[in-house]
Amino acid sequence: MLKQSTDIKSFFEAYAKRSNDALQDPPVEDVDGTVGSFAPYLVESSPQGVMGGANDAAFKKLIGQGFAKYREVGGTAMRVTGVKVTELDDANAMATVDWEFDYKRKTDGKAGTVGFTNRYFLNLAGDTPKIFAYITPDEQQAMQEHGLI
Structure with missing residues (x-):
């Protein structure tokens, strides 16, 4: 698993770079690269409940909207820690990924960081991991x- 573990860490470093690039001014969005990180069908679980859906044009649109939302609330950087x-x-593997989201609040210019942890389930059957x-x-x-929303 050592090789797969290294591959998964590299996978999330690239994923984080795409997310970080999308928060820059001007933003550089690689929506296709982000969408390509996911399997043809995926499931999300959060305190709001469980949702699932296809990795299709609607999902691609949501990724772009997500990047825009993070910029709108003052997001300045996203990184894996x-x-x-x-x-x-x-x-199959599970990756527990610690993230930091830096922001500069639009209302008062105060900078801060939100730390959070996501758990991703990945299939390793193909050439690259897929969430x-x-x-x-x-x-x-x-x-x-x-105070971002």
């Missing part, structure tokens, strides 16, 4: 606590 890989079987499910904390609550 840790990746722990747990092998589930020969073709087929993920578990996230309450993003809306964190943004409210930081």
Whole structure:
């Protein structure tokens, strides 16, 4: 699993770079690269419930809207600060990924950082890992606590 673990860490470093690039001024959005990180069908679980859907044109649109939302609330950087890989079987792994989201609040210019941890389930059967499910904390609550929304 050592090779797969290294590949998964590199996978999330590239994922984070795309997210970070999308927050820059001017933004550089690689929506196709982000969408390509996901399996043809995926599931999300959060405090709001469980949702699933196809990796299709609607999902691609949501990715672009997500980048715009992060910029709108003052997002300035997104980075991975840790990746722990747990092998589930020969073709699947879970990655516990620690993130930091930097912002400059639009209302008063105050800078800050939101730290959070997501858990991603990846299939390793193809040439590159593909996210087929993920578990996230309450993003809306964190943004409210930081005065971003």
